[in-house]
Amino acid sequence: MKQARRARLPTPIREQQRLDPSEREAIIAREAVSFFAEHGFEGQTRELAKRLRITQPLLYRYFPSKEALIERVYQEVFVGRWKPSWEKIITDRSMPLKARLIQFYREYAEVILTYEWIRLFMFAGLKDLGLNTRYLKMLRERAFERVIEEIRIEYGRPSTDELPTTDLEVEMVWGLHAAIFYLGVRKFIYSMPLETDVNSIIDAKVTTFLGGVRFVLPAKAIA
Known part of the structure; x- marks a missing residue:
């Protein structure tokens, strides 16, 4: 040994x-x-x-x-591994929204569902170094806000320029994101191997998310 x-x-x-x-x-x-x-x-x-x-x-x-x-x-792990192309994927309306979210989360998962990324993120939170707060602020600005805007457009709701993002909408996106992050926690913190292909899990979670999120969106504007 x-x-x-x-x-x-x-x-x-x-x-x-x-x-x-x-x-x-x-x-x-x-x-x-x-x-x-x-x-x-x-x-x-x-x-x-x-x-x-x-x-x-x-x-x-x-x-x-x-x-x-x-x-x-x-900077190496959390900032340096973020890909600006992900933001373009989320907002590329030439593709169906479901396909965009699946592509984004599949690519994102390839980066974060690793031993180093998951464990460093968990250790940073336990140590309260402020790194998690900085990263999650970046995540909200670069991904969550864009996802919410695209969901509103998809379901014909007011844009975030017309009506600011609500806390409940953010929570719903957090739910999707956290569910994918938790796959890494299970594997690299709990030592529980995944018994289903990660991409299949992501596809199912995105599908489920889109099926329910419209119920928490702002109402359509009355003409």
């Missing part, structure tokens, strides 16, 4: 003589993602340095504090 673990260790940075500082920084950041996903944000930088087989002072030469390293992890 120890031999297998040793085989997965990254090449010591001090042996990578030809790497420039930006490459060395990227190596530290990548390993920090794996390290915090495994141990949580309580994990100590000295242990991360040991895992990288470098000194702690060298690690701090690239990231002056643990907070700076955590911020880099946030």
Whole structure:
């Protein structure tokens, strides 16, 4: 077991003589993602340095504090893996709304339903680092608000320009989103394997969502 673990260790940075500082920084950041996903944000930088087989002072030469390293992890995993193309998929009215939502959530699931993403998000929430709040604000602005607007158009309801998004509408989208996120929690937190294909689950959840969400939308305007 120890031999297998040793085989997965990254090449010591001090042996990578030809790497420039930006490459060395990227190596530290990548390993920090794996390290915090495994141990949580309580994990100590000295242990991360040991895992990288470098000194702690060298690690701090690239990231002056643990907070700076955590911020880099946030940018790498949560901001950096967000795809602007998802926003275009949601609003592309050349496709039926159901097809758009299925495509968006299938692609989104490929990114978030991973060991690193799910565990880092859960650990960040438990540690109350503020990372979750920042990410969820971005998620609401870039996805939820767009989804609600498209649903209103689909069902002939007032646009969000005419009538602001309601808390209940947001809650309904949260329900869909959380149900998909929970697939990752089951797998990477509870160690419960999924017995159905993820795409099939997403298709079913989107279908169910669209079948019921119209009942919480604002009423049609009276002519």
